[in-house]
Amino acid sequence: MHRSATLVQRRSLASLPLTWLPQTKKVGIVGGGPLGEALAFQCALAGFDTSVMDPSMIALERMADAHRALSDQFTTDMSQGTPSVPAWGPLMPKVSWSDQSSWDRLTSKTAARKIADKALSRLTYSTDAAIAMDNVHLVVESLPEDLDLKISVFTKLHQAADASTIFTTAATTLLPSQLAEASGRPQLFCALHFSEDIFTSTVSAVIPHSSTDPLVVAKTRAFADSIHITPLTLGPCFGSAQGGPYAVRKEADA
Numbered sequence: 001m002h003r004s005a006t007l008v009q010r011r012s013l014a015s016l017p018l019t020w021l022p023q024t025k026k027v028g029i030v031g032g033g034p035l036g037e038a039l040a041f042q043c044a045l046a047g048f049d050t051s052v053m054d055p056s057m058i059a060l061e062r063m064a065d066a067h068r069a070l071s072d073q074f075t076t077d078m079s080q081g082t083p084s085v086p087a088w089g090p091l092m093p094k095v096s097w098s099d100q101s102s103w104d105r106l107t108s109k110t111a112a113r114k115i116a117d118k119a120l121s122r123l124t125y126s127t128d129a130a131i132a133m134d135n136v137h138l139v140v141e142s143l144p145e146d147l148d149l150k151i152s153v154f155t156k157l158h159q160a161a162d163a164s165t166i167f168t169t170a171a172t173t174l175l176p177s178q179l180a181e182a183s184g185r186p187q188l189f190c191a192l193h194f195s196e197d198i199f200t201s202t203v204s205a206v207i208p209h210s211s212t213d214p215l216v217v218a219k220t221r222a223f224a225d226s227i228h229i230t231p232l233t234l235g236p237c238f239g240s241a242q243g244g245p246y247a248v249r250k251e252a253d254a
Helices: 003-014 034-045 057-080 086-091 100-107 109-121 147-160 176-180 214-226
Strands: 026-030 049-053 123-126 138-141 166-169 189-194 203-208 230-233 237-240 247-250
Touching: 026 034, 026 147, 034 049, 034 057, 034 086, 034 109, 034 123, 057 109, 057 123, 109 123, 138 147, 138 214, 147 166, 147 176, 166 214, 176 189, 189 214, 203 214, 214 230
Parallel strands: 026 049, 026 138, 049 123, 138 166, 166 189, 203 230
Antiparallel strands: 189 203, 237 247
16 A cells, blocks of 8 residues: 555544444453553553563562552542542443432442452463463553563463554553564554553553554554543654653655
């Protein structure tokens, strides 16, 4: 397809309503650091079955502890009716403040705990790629910024995941094109950048490389929107969301 036609198609798909695509049902979060920890809990709270993978069992155990703490924080927030985390706002139940029965339901610790426990039940943890990738529709990789490590892990993920699974990277110091081939599925690969703390800055950026299927861009946007992290769509580029506005540098054409 001619390059200009491809760009038109990408822009057309990227502008579609985010409800246009079937919702992803199960996601994989690869990386047990702060971003992976927060992102996994947000996905589970938003209703996704969430499979967490990290090469280190210690990191996974630490993440599971952090998720229990986050569930306690959510329970407290919900019982008080005021989310301390902006991304949790859309997940709070809608109530009429003039309706005493609704207020009672909102402030009920039992109801709040039930929602938090449901989120925890959607989370699973594994160091094994075959287990972690079982029936996963979309993956977000958030490992340390080590090219060799990411290439090694993506190779394992590609072998374990379904052929239709979308792979994304949250890398902020590497170009999407540097990892596309390693993913084993360049057309199903793009960058999905988040701010350093997704709980305080609810904006993300979907960044394709030159071979990313436009439909993948649209599906990735739909996923980000469904976890209440507003997606921006940028052209093939390098970007960082850390600490504030996106810094963008266009990739050289292949």
